Amino acid sequence: MERPERPTETVTETVTDAQIVRRVLMGEIEAFALLVDRHHARSLRVATHLLGDGDDAEDAVQEAFVRAYRHLGSYRERDRFGSWLSRIVVNQCRSMAAKHRRFVGPGDSATAETALQYDDDADALERAARRQELALALSKLGPAQREALVLRFSDELSYDEMAHVTGVGVSALKMRVQRACAQLRALLSEHLHA
Amino acid sequence: MRESARESRDPQLSPWVLDTLRAPVVSAASSRSAIMDRVRCESAPRRLRAPMRASRWSRRGLLSPFGGMAVLAMLVVLVSVRRLDQRHVGSLIETSAIILGDSVVPLQDVDFGGLRSGNARTADVSGEAAARRDSVVARLGGRLLDTLRVVEFVLRGPAVRSASVVGDFNAWRRGVTMLAHDSGDTWRARVLVPRDALRFAYVVNDAQWISAAGLR
Numbered sequence: 001m002e003r004p005e006r007p008t009e010t011v012t013e014t015v016t017d018a019q020i021v022r023r024v025l026m027g028e029i030e031a032f033a034l035l036v037d038r039h040h041a042r043s044l045r046v047a048t049h050l051l052g053d054g055d056d057a058e059d060a061v062q063e064a065f066v067r068a069y070r071h072l073g074s075y076r077e078r079d080r081f082g083s084w085l086s087r088i089v090v091n092q093c094r095s096m097a098a099k100h101r102r103f104v105g106p107g108d109s110a111t112a113e114t115a116l117q118y119d120d121d122a123d124a125l126e127r128a129a130r131r132q133e134l135a136l137a138l139s140k141l142g143p144a145q146r147e148a149l150v151l152r153f154s155d156e157l158s159y160d161e162m163a164h165v166t167g168v169g170v171s172a173l174k175m176r177v178q179r180a181c182a183q184l185r186a187l188l189s190e191h192l193h194a
Numbered sequence: 195m196r197e198s199a200r201e202s203r204d205p206q207l208s209p210w211v212l213d214t215l216r217a218p219v220v221s222a223a224s225s226r227s228a229i230m231d232r233v234r235c236e237s238a239p240r241r242l243r244a245p246m247r248a249s250r251w252s253r254r255g256l257l258s259p260f261g262g263m264a265v266l267a268m269l270v271v272l273v274s275v276r277r278l279d280q281r282h283v284g285s286l287i288e289t290s291a292i293i294l295g296d297s298v299v300p301l302q303d304v305d306f307g308g309l310r311s312g313n314a315r316t317a318d319v320s321g322e323a324a325a326r327r328d329s330v331v332a333r334l335g336g337r338l339l340d341t342l343r344v345v346e347f348v349l350r351g352p353a354v355r356s357a358s359v360v361g362d363f364n365a366w367r368r369g370v371t372m373l374a375h376d377s378g379d380t381w382r383a384r385v386l387v388p389r390d391a392l393r394f395a396y397v398v399n400d401a402q403w404i405s406a407a408g409l410r
Contacts, residue, residue, distance in 0.1 A: 061225070
């Protein structure tokens with residue numbers, strides 16, 4: 001299912017991703033910065049939840065954008081650029097996880113630590129604690145289940161888009177999301193009781 | 195709408211979990227500029243143009259009437275060349291059928307329901323014909339004999355990959371009586387042929403029929 005391009009907050013809000021890609025392909029390299037501005041935060045959020053490590057996520061997103069630029073010629077305008085980029089980001093995270101032989105280590109709390117560096121009020125501390133708690137629970141999910149859950153609830157993709165990104169069937173993805181949610185609820189309640 | 199309704203049945207997570215999952219992640223200040231720095235070092239991307247299949251050309255209307263006629267003309271030329279080639283091969287082929295003599299075989303080997311040669315087995319004997327044969331054989335004490343002619347079919351010619359002979363004796367079925375490659379350009383087969391099976395032809399390379407004078 002096609003979704004309209006997401007609006008942006010700048011002057012370039014009327015320019016679609018496909019038009020920017022066309023400009024880049026015509027030689028206007030600096031136009032690629034617009035795509036980076038639009039999709040960097042979302043890609044970084046997904047990569048952080050998938051890898052559980054802020055530095056690794058930064059590296060994965062950077063590499064994904066460079067690869068996207070390198071293969072921009074193979075991007076087809078009938079596809080949504082966001083989905084196409086998500087696929088690259090997810091593949092990059094998979095490669096990085098395979099390289100490091102881990103997705104999230106139980107002791108990796110860089111996300112929370114990063115947040116703690118910037119926020120110092122009580123609410124922020126609570127948010128950081130919850131983030132850490134969620135990262136710990138996510139680390140105990142299997143890679144496939146975590147990927148499905150993150151794409152569904154963090155990236156807010158439809159199941160069709162998730163299928164396009166992951167290469168897995170829609171019904172299998174629904175099952176994965178269902179199981180991941182049940183397991184996550186159990187892990188979080190366990191943690192609270194503990 | 196149906197899709198969104200179905201997706202609304204997703205398992206529920208706590209609001210704080212959803213908020214945390216959707217909360218922006220703080221990134222390093224230089225991360226975006228680092229990406230652009232690396233991008234500037236890359237060579238400019240180019241739009242890839244993969245070759246399209248004919249069906250897509252046609253669907254997009256890019257296969258013009260002129261193009262279609264050109265493709266059709268090429269096909270006609272190819273077919274004509276192939277036929278000329280076959281005719282050429284046919285003109286170079288020599289055939290002969292030599293009657294070597296007679297052979298006597300027991301009646302049980304002869305199909306009463308249809309013609310059948312000793313080497314070239316044709317259609318299976320039907321139930322009725324088998325019953326008729328058994329009754330005749332029983333009446334004559336199994337002593338009835340039949341005389342068949344031994345015929346040697348010979349074919350000589352270049353560019354022959356396979357050759358078979360078809361005729362009344364094998365119900366004109368291709369591939370039943372194959373000629374064996376003898377030596378050089380010669381193909382040969384010896385077949386027991388009933389006396390009343392006079393007409394035959396050769397099939398070369400599974401495609402080309404070469405008629406021959408009948409047996410006398």
